[in-house]
Amino acid sequence: MHKLTRPAAPSCLRKYSYKKHQWKDVNSEDKSEIWYQLDQMQSKRCAYCESAIVTTQKGSTSHIEHFQQRARARKETFTWDNFFGSCNRQDSCGKHKDEQQYQPADLIKPDIEDPEQLLVFAPDGSVHPKADLSDADKHRADETIRIFNLNGSLQEIRKFEVIGYVQTAEYIAEIAAEYGPEEWQPLLQEELEKIQDLPFETAIRHILCR
Secondary structure (H helix, E strand, C coil): CCCCCCCCCCHHHHHCCCCCCCHHHCCHHHHHHHHHHHHHHHCCECCCCCCECCCCCCCCCEEEEECCCCCCCHHHCCCHHHEEEEECCCCCHHHHHCCCCCCHHHCCCCCCCCHHHCEEECCCCCEEECCCCCHHHHHHHHHHHHHCCCCCHHHHHHHHHHHHHHHHHHHHHHHHHHCCHHHHHHHHHHHHHHCCCCCCHHHHHHHHCC
């Protein structure tokens, strides 16, 4: 999970009102328009776990996710700021969230705040609250991990993705221990540029920058 910059709302949303419509009333053309804007924000990555997702109707591995559940916040059904693109894993991310009881204010909302101020990824694929957080921020970090189940099956998936970068990080650390920044910083920057927009980019970056 990393900071997202939300683009302008799709114009099609103006046609819908929670007073008159339900989510099922949104036609496929309008959903494609919504997905286009979500892809601009997320680069075809799940907003929560950063796995690659297919967002076209053919072969889709994703769904349009309501951060505040429609059943509990009907007024937010067509609110653009309430939309994210999520993977379709049943045991994590949006689908797992919707089976839980939670307060939206207790979760990190990645288009509003930077999740990396609260979360840190480890070489074993796990994610944890950062050290020295306030009690309130630690609670929100813990709740985000729990509600999206970011340490369930995702931990092994993440571990597989980051393991190849552990040796690279160790090599850069060895260079940094022997030489000055002019030697190791270009190496690190080169690796960071290579991983831009890769699935699980944040977890990989945390390994490289440890």
